Amino acid sequence: xxxxxxxxxxxxxxxxxxxxxxxxxxxxxxxxxxxxxxxxxxxxxxxxxxxxxxxxxxxxxxxxxxxxxxxxxxxxxxxxxxxxxxxxxxxxxxxxxxxxxxxxxxxxxxxxxxxxxxxxxxxxxxxxxxxxxxxxxxxxxxxxxxxxxxxxxxxxxxxxxxxxxxxxxxxxxxxxxxxxxxxxxxxxxxxxxxxxxxxxxxxxxxxxxxxxxxxxxxxxxxxxxxxxxxxxxxxxxxxxxxxxxxxxxxxxxxxxxxxxxxxxxxxxxxxxxxxxxxxxxxxxxxxxxxxxxxxxxxxxxxxxxxxxxxxxxxxxxxxxxxxxxxxxxxxxxxxxxxxxxxxxxxxxxxxxxxxxxxxxxxxxxxxxxxxx
Ligand code: 5AD
Ligand code: SF4
Numbered sequence: 200x201x202x203x204x205x206x207x208x209x210x211x212x213x214x215x216x217x218x219x220x221x222x223x224x225x226x227x228x229x230x231x232x233x234x235x236x237x238x239x240x241x242x243x244x245x246x247x248x249x250x251x252x253x254x255x256x257x258x259x260x261x262x263x264x265x266x267x268x269x270x271x272x273x274x275x276x277x278x279x280x281x282x283x284x285x286x287x288x289x290x291x292x293x294x295x296x297x298x299x300x301x302x303x304x305x306x307x308x309x310x311x312x313x314x315x316x317x318x319x320x321x322x323x324x325x326x327x328x329x330x331x332x333x334x335x336x337x338x339x340x341x342x343x344x345x346x347x348x349x350x351x352x353x354x355x356x357x358x359x360x361x362x363x364x365x366x367x368x369x370x371x372x373x374x375x376x377x378x379x380x381x382x383x384x385x386x387x388x389x390x391x392x393x394x395x396x397x398x399x400x401x402x403x404x405x406x407x408x409x410x411x412x413x414x415x416x417x418x419x420x421x422x423x424x425x426x427x428x429x430x431x432x433x434x435x436x437x438x439x440x441x442x443x444x445x446x447x448x449x450x451x452x453x454x455x456x457x458x459x460x461x462x463x464x465x466x467x468x469x470x471x472x473x474x475x476x477x478x479x480x481x482x483x484x485x486x487x488x489x490x491x492x493x494x495x496x497x498x499x500x501x502x503x504x505x506x507x508x509x510x511x512x513x514x515x516x517x518x519x520x521x522x523x524x525x526x527x528x529x530x531x532x533x534x535x536x537x538x539x540x541x542x543x544x545x546x547x548x549x550x551x552x553x554x555x556x557x558x559x560x561x562x563x564x565x566x567x568x569x570x571x
Contacts, residue, residue, distance in 0.1 A: 330376070
């Protein structure tokens with residue numbers, strides 16, 4: 200999602216005559232499009248900003264911006280403690296960036312963080328970092344409020360883009376030679392809610408599938424509580440939809456899932472995967488796991504290890520828990536020691552590596568369609 204936002208920002212600035220340079224030292228404007236999902240991502244930004252302080256002193260014409268979720272979350276901190284920063288712009292305000300940059304000569308620091316509904320805007324100089332595969336936003340924000348997650352707090356409530364805009368964007372991409380799109384949303388299964396023309400995610404997939412010249416459709420991310428037979432049928436029946444589902448489990452322990460406010464139990468997840476595999480036998484599966492959530496005991500972690508063995512995802516992203524105020528879990532004691540988090544992280548990574556390798560080996564000698 201951030202990559203896509205960066206493309207949009209690049210496009211808007213290109214319309215104003217800015218150009219991307221390869222080396223940071225050659226840039227007159229440096230924009231950090233930030234992520235707040237874990238502390239580590241934010242630490243890298245503050246580290247980079249500190250490094251730029253000296254250059255900004257020598258070169259006051261240099262413009263530095265902090266954009267995205269961290270700008271939304273830490274607007275006060277950025278304004279007070281980082282005098283080198285000129286503009287601070289939240290994810291709902293990215294369309295203001297060119298104007299704000301134009302004004303930095305007259306005003307000291309500029310802030311745009313209204314966190315309201317994000318307006319849609321067609322950008323003529325549509326920049327894409329890829330040449331055959333592109334990201335396409337279908338919705339913004341999230342209403343789920345998983346207890347650990349900062350996203351609803353910084354990206355605001357869920358808003359779906361109208362089908363027409365999405366289809367037009369994809370048709371434009373196909374005309375430019377793109378073969379594959381990845382539809383983006385924090386929770387794609389609830390696509391369509393709140394739109395005047397009622398539509399479900401499956402219906403959107405059907406409409407995208409009908410676009411001539413497009414070869415592949417991917418999407419991310421689905422929430423297990425909302426992933427149902429209709430979605431699985433779309434994966435099975437629509438020829439362009441890739442046989443892959445990224446379905447974050449987060450934890451194999453029902454106690455932890457409950458504390459995470461995920462609204463499903465491990466057994467529900469397992470049953471859904473069994474149904475999907477019955478319908479689409481060779482489906483590729485991936486997941487996200489958080490280890491070290493507050494009060495995660497050895498037996499909770501073992502439940503996650505067991506889940507990994509049982510489900511046998513093709514790949515898994517594993518994250519160490521990181522408290523994100525004002526997300527609700529940040530009020531729980533972050534009581535799993537760092538060494539234990541590290542140990543569990545490494546343990547799970549090794550287990551997944553073993554499973555991924557075994558799964559990959561079963562494909563040796565098989566015939567697969569590959570996008571080159
Ligand atoms: N700590 C660790 N991992 C997190 N994620 C989201 N919030 C946190 C957090 N506070 C992970 C989840 C999510 C992925 C994008 O990032 O696993 O699915
Ligand atoms: Fe965060 Fe949960 Fe929404 Fe995903 S579904 S963005 S983890 S609140």
